[in-house]
Amino acid sequence: MAVLIFPGTNSEAETVRICRDVGLDAESVHWSQGASLPRYDAYVLPGGFAYEDRIRAGAISAHDPMMDYVIEAAEKNKLVLGICNGAQILLEAGLVPGTGAVRRPTAAFTRNAPSGKFICKHVHIKLCADPARCAITAALPDAAVIPAWAAHGEGRLAATPEHLDEITSGGYLAFVYAHSDGTVDDAAVPNGSALRCAGLTNKKGNVLAIMPHPERDAWNFNHPDIADRKAILAPSGGATLFRAFAKALA
Amino acid sequence: MLHTVAITLKIPDNIAFSALSALRRLGVQVERVERADIWQFAGPASGDDVAASVKRNESLFNPNKHALELRESPKPQTGEAWVSTVAATYAVAPGASAAAVHHVGWRLFGKDGMPVAPATLKEAIEKLLCNPAIERAIT
Numbered sequence: 001m002a003v004l005i006f007p008g009t010n011s012e013a014e015t016v017r018i019c020r021d022v023g024l025d026a027e028s029v030h031w032s033q034g035a036s037l038p039r040y041d042a043y044v045l046p047g048g049f050a051y052e053d054r055i056r057a058g059a060i061s062a063h064d065p066m067m068d069y070v071i072e073a074a075e076k077n078k079l080v081l082g083i084c085n086g087a088q089i090l091l092e093a094g095l096v097p098g099t100g101a102v103r104r105p106t107a108a109f110t111r112n113a114p115s116g117k118f119i120c121k122h123v124h125i126k127l128c129a130d131p132a133r134c135a136i137t138a139a140l141p142d143a144a145v146i147p148a149w150a151a152h153g154e155g156r157l158a159a160t161p162e163h164l165d166e167i168t169s170g171g172y173l174a175f176v177y178a179h180s181d182g183t184v185d186d187a188a189v190p191n192g193s194a195l196r197c198a199g200l201t202n203k204k205g206n207v208l209a210i211m212p213h214p215e216r217d218a219w220n221f222n223h224p225d226i227a228d229r230k231a232i233l234a235p236s237g238g239a240t241l242f243r244a245f246a247k248a249l250a
Numbered sequence: 251m252l253h254t255v256a257i258t259l260k261i262p263d264n265i266a267f268s269a270l271s272a273l274r275r276l277g278v279q280v281e282r283v284e285r286a287d288i289w290q291f292a293g294p295a296s297g298d299d300v301a302a303s304v305k306r307n308e309s310l311f312n313p314n315k316h317a318l319e320l321r322e323s324p325k326p327q328t329g330e331a332w333v334s335t336v337a338a339t340y341a342v343a344p345g346a347s348a349a350a351v352h353h354v355g356w357r358l359f360g361k362d363g364m365p366v367a368p369a370t371l372k373e374a375i376e377k378l379l380c381n382p383a384i385e386r387a388i389t
Contacts, residue, residue: 052265054264054265054268054269055265055269055272055378059381060268060272063275063378103377104376105381106382107383108383111335158383159384163383
């Protein structure tokens with residue numbers, strides 16, 4: 001598995017670490033080594049501020065040569081996960097929801113509302129589609145609730161009403177924001193995201209884009225209400241998604 | 251009255267350079283890109299008062315690195331596109347009661363040093379400068 005590093009990516013270390021913790025053979029791939037990407041079975045686009053979010057979050061990265069390989073891999077049904085800035089890149093590249101042409105986005109994760117400010121908040125995301133709808137979530141239980149950290153200024157799903165309808169009717173909505181007990185309401189949504197969206201998949205279900213960071217709640221020391229201080233290095237809830245990813249590649 | 255203020259960088263504009271590089275990679279025939287923050291204010295204040303108000307707003311204007319131009323036309327220049335987030339309206343200028351609308355102005359120039367043709371500008375908008383899901387571009 002390749003964890004891509006664009007100029008400005010900043011979450012590759014913890015992403016590689018949790019992928020390895022769940023048994024994946026993961027390594028980071030620097031933007032100067034993009035030509036090596038075809039040899040990998042799966043790809044993770046981690047969080048950060050690739051190209052300083054110039055023009056729009058993910059806009060320049062979506063046209064980076066590395067994305068040529070990722071787009072080709074996605075078309076060959078390889079698995080692709082984008083987290084936070086990685087998710088923004090996948091939407092700008094048109095891979096998710098993928099209802100338009102490649103690199104012709106039909107949706108975006110854009111400026112939070114109503115505050116417009118960057119948020120850093122512990123959240124929970126709930127699987128709202130059939131787990132089998134997306135290969136990466138196939139091993140998750142139905143309606144799985146996963147803890148994560150929302151850390152973004154531009155995490156609000158936005159699209160035209162027609163495209164939002166398309167996302168709903170086509171089953172592209174993978175995760176919504178929820179409370180820890182799994183209840184879903186507007187109070188659980190930290191950023192005004194349309195459809196309460198925290199994650200989207202594509203038509204084939206081999207690409208997943210999620211805004212919050214499960215890799216930042218992957219060990220107990222990341223979790224805000226850790227009960228057992230002696231087990232601070234034990235896996236936390238965010239690791240669940242990566243275990244499911246590993247099963248999809250097994 | 252509608253007043254149009256363009257704020258540009260006096261120092262090298264890395265964002266414009268990134269846009270130029272990406273556009274070239276996408277095959278758009280462009281040699282230079284200029285970027286400006288375009289603010290439009292509707293209200294009874296004079297243009298000079300609006301400009302002075304913007305200059306006092308430290309979140310919009312830093313005299314060490316910005317230049318401010320009060321434009322005569324409320325429309326983009328030749329070879330220029332204004333891209334704005336849909337329904338992005340903010341009240342920003344202290345002392346100015348009117349709301350302001352923000353655009354990012356992208357002006358593209360070709361090999362001859364002249365603004366690019368409308369077809370080239372349209373290509374740049376569609377390929378990179380505007381995400382139609384959340385933005386609108388006017389030329």
